[in-house]
Amino acid sequence: MNNSIAKTPFVSRVRQRLQRLFGAWGVFFKGFLKHPVMVGSIIPSSAATVTKMLEPVHWDKCDLFVEYGPGVGTFCRPVLERMKPDATLVVIDLNPDFIDYLRKTIGDSRFYAVHGSAADVQQIIRDLGHEKADYVLSGLPFSTLPDQLGPKIAKETYDVIRPGGAFLVYQFVKKARDYMAPHFDQIDNGYSLWNILPCHLFWGWKSK
Numbered sequence: 001m002n003n004s005i006a007k008t009p010f011v012s013r014v015r016q017r018l019q020r021l022f023g024a025w026g027v028f029f030k031g032f033l034k035h036p037v038m039v040g041s042i043i044p045s046s047a048a049t050v051t052k053m054l055e056p057v058h059w060d061k062c063d064l065f066v067e068y069g070p071g072v073g074t075f076c077r078p079v080l081e082r083m084k085p086d087a088t089l090v091v092i093d094l095n096p097d098f099i100d101y102l103r104k105t106i107g108d109s110r111f112y113a114v115h116g117s118a119a120d121v122q123q124i125i126r127d128l129g130h131e132k133a134d135y136v137l138s139g140l141p142f143s144t145l146p147d148q149l150g151p152k153i154a155k156e157t158y159d160v161i162r163p164g165g166a167f168l169v170y171q172f173v174k175k176a177r178d179y180m181a182p183h184f185d186q187i188d189n190g191y192s193l194w195n196i197l198p199c200h201l202f203w204g205w206k207s208k
């Protein structure tokens with residue numbers, strides 16, 4: 001490339017974005033190779049899935065947003081972009097490499113990355129000074145979680161969400177819906193075709 005073009009702000013912005021994208025994908029893929037069952041996917045969710053999943057969220061009424069299984073942060077930046085300046089995003093992942101990566105790459109005072117299990121969500125948010133979450137988002141591979149962990153996470157999540165809040169779930173198969181059904185009063189269904197692989201979307205609402 002001609003040297004003067006290569007130095008334009010546009011080209012350096014594109015280069016930074018590509019480096020960020022492929023850097024994140026590399027970290028994600030490495031995570032998959034190390035823990036295929038826990039990660040459950042070879043590449044992060046698509047922008048179309050992120051937009052569709054977050055659409056029903058009432059951001060003006062969201063003080064605490066929790067995410068399970070953030071991986072390399074595909075949802076974290078879009079959530080932070082939409083959140084109020086005084087709201088908080090807590091993300092919980094079992095993989096310490098992902099948590100390290102998120103802590104190094106997301107410098108936002110509203111963001112907390114916790115190494116732990118989604119099953120301990122109540123204790124984790126209490127330790128950070130919160131009682132209830134407004135929304136919980138999950139990218140967990142529910143169908144490959146160890147026995148009884150899926151139902152436990154669904155129950156803990158229902159308990160941690162405030163009345164009027166919601167549990168947002170995306171998954172390649174419908175297993176998560178079975179775990180949500182005993183608790184959530186209303187479950188809306190969607191589908192994201194523009195994802196590898198296409199995935200089911202569920203919004204479980206807790207009545208007011």
Ligand SMILES: C[S@@+](CC[C@H](N)C(=O)[O-])C[C@H]1O[C@@H](n2cnc3c(N)ncnc32)[C@H](O)[C@@H]1O
Binds near residue numbers: 068098117119
């Ligand atoms: C399919 S990846 C989701 C990646 C990311 N959210 C995305 O949209 O690209 C699943 C993630 O769940 C994490 N995970 C698996 N079991 C977990 C658990 N019990 N608690 C918290 N995170 C867990 C994995 O480490 C991995 O980061």
